[in-house]
Amino acid sequence: MKKFSGVLVSVLLVFVLVLSACSAKNANNSSGVGPNSEGAASTASTDNQGAAGKKLKIAVVPKLIGIPYFNASETGALKAGTDLGVEVIYTGPTQADAAQQVKVIEDLISRKVDVIAVAPNDPASLTPVLKKAKEQGIKIMDWDTPADPSVVELSVQQIDNEVFGRTITDKLVEKMGLDTGEYAIVTGGLSASNLNTWIDWAQKQATEKYPGLKLVTDKVASDEKQQVAYQKTLDLLKAYPNLKGVMAFSTVAPLGAAQAVKEKGLEGKVAVVGTALPTDSKPYLMDGSLSSALLWDPGALGYLTVAMAKDLAEGKMPADGQDVPNVGKIQVKSDSKTVILGPPTEFTKENADQFKF
């Protein structure tokens, strides 16, 4: 009998090997194979190596994989890899969890990448592992969300945080139709510093320009899960029947919030404004449950991140007004470490069709 189990074990091991070989081949062939690997780790490389020697390995780590926003950034990042002739490894945790992200980065250090560009779920958790990466000679930069400034050499941000935060508040007031009333905030992960910075500026704008706006409760977290945003917004609508507006940060939260508003039949009465991708928000924009979505092109952000990473690896720092091909003119802030992609774009039911992300 035990001989049988011995055979079974060897069969199992061979099975594992074959499966891994298949998956590795799949992962190398193209980005996004099969139903489940939408946000999976993929590598892209070009054939024109030239005499440059070993190709640069750039790792781009989002907050999590598997949500449309980061899938779009992945597309942009991989395209940049193909265009610029670098190997891009786009991988991240399957949940917006700081501890898992640390593990991902540790594994990347083992893979001896040249640059790590990370969008931290929690900047403080990553500091020790990023320091370890630096010791191994890897260059560190952040994108989408700032990490601890003392460990990063470059920070690629999609938007000027102050401009964005203030714009969201203005948009909410515009869509609410009045500048007094109760509003609530739904956010993604509570320790994501990009979301928190925008929320701070949005609230500053509210207290400075619209004293009649009343925030009913502390910001509610949805951890980048649409289902949770939906549930929490339902709770908010129930607890505060006079709620007139919802600000939703992180790209799945506005959709969840819009779902909740639609279910209660409150479109038009409760304005939902947030950061969301046009293709996903289209249905909600059309039926009025989502009043307005503001964002930038995450694909361009992904592309810019890889372009900047390549420059960083080659020792070039970005310059203000520099024109990055396929992205546009970028701004560089006075600390010469922070790169801004551009101003936000508003998606409404009128123009949602024009965008492919």
Added chain:
Amino acid sequence: MSKFSKISKETMLGFILVALFILMSIIAPGFLDAYNLSNMMFQLPELGILALGMMVVIVTGGIDLSITFTSSLSGVITAMCLSGHFPVAVAIFIGIAVGLICGLLNGFFIAVIGVSPILVTLGSMVLFEGINLTITKGNAISGFPDSFGNIGNMSIGPIPLPVIIFLVLAAITTVLLNRTVWGRSVYKVGINPVAAQFSGLNVKKVLMFVYLFSAFMAVIASIIMISRYNSAKVDLGSSYLLLTVSAAVLGGTEISGGYGKVIGTVYAVTIFQVLSNGLNLLGIPKTVVDILMGVILIAVLSLNYVSARMSHNKSIKQSIKSSSSENICF
């Protein structure tokens, strides 16, 4: 009878581990690098220590669903003490105290009142999470003194401190389970709690200590985790819950209780670590890694079940043969 049949399932697991290790060394690039090996050794203890705690609970036929939230709650309290500039030893002590209170809560309802463990720990899991959220509002607490960071990040020679802590705890657990009255009682309670009760064992005391033990393991794991990640948050380690059960069960622990060996759990945790690390180095998506872990778990469990049935059937056949050959007659 082939000698092969004498190999226990734990030793079989050990062979699988060695085979997997060799496999990964061959196919995964950079697997044997010093940095990678050290990386694996740093990542292993968190799951390992939690799995030890969970294993002992499962041996009694119970389960501790609140183990990860006990861990994060005590971690958060320790973190608050540390960032409040308490001395490191005091902060750790307070963290252990908080963890033991959590264990006491579980133990009280399970051992003394007699509610089913899965129900109690389900409730306490949500309770601890709620307390944690109320205290932290979901924010992460960071800002620890550098000396604390050493716990999770320091190595003694080539071996990381967390691994040493894990191995020491595994050794202690083995001694406790095999050499102490409490340990042997744990197995008896798992096999048949009613018989254990009537044979004079203080089942209440045994179970109470079991849940205190798992809470203590949870605290140690959390100290290592918050030191490594330099921050504490409500969901720290929450993804480990089902992995700890999987590791204990893969390691040969009977889910219905009564059997379980520390060495099996240690092998199982190491298998998970080697697998996940090796597959990452191969560039395989995390989602596929999860699938493979699940496949392996089901396969090994089926194997164990099938071989147990086979040997059970064989011993029945043997006893039928031997009794029929006696020619019983009046």
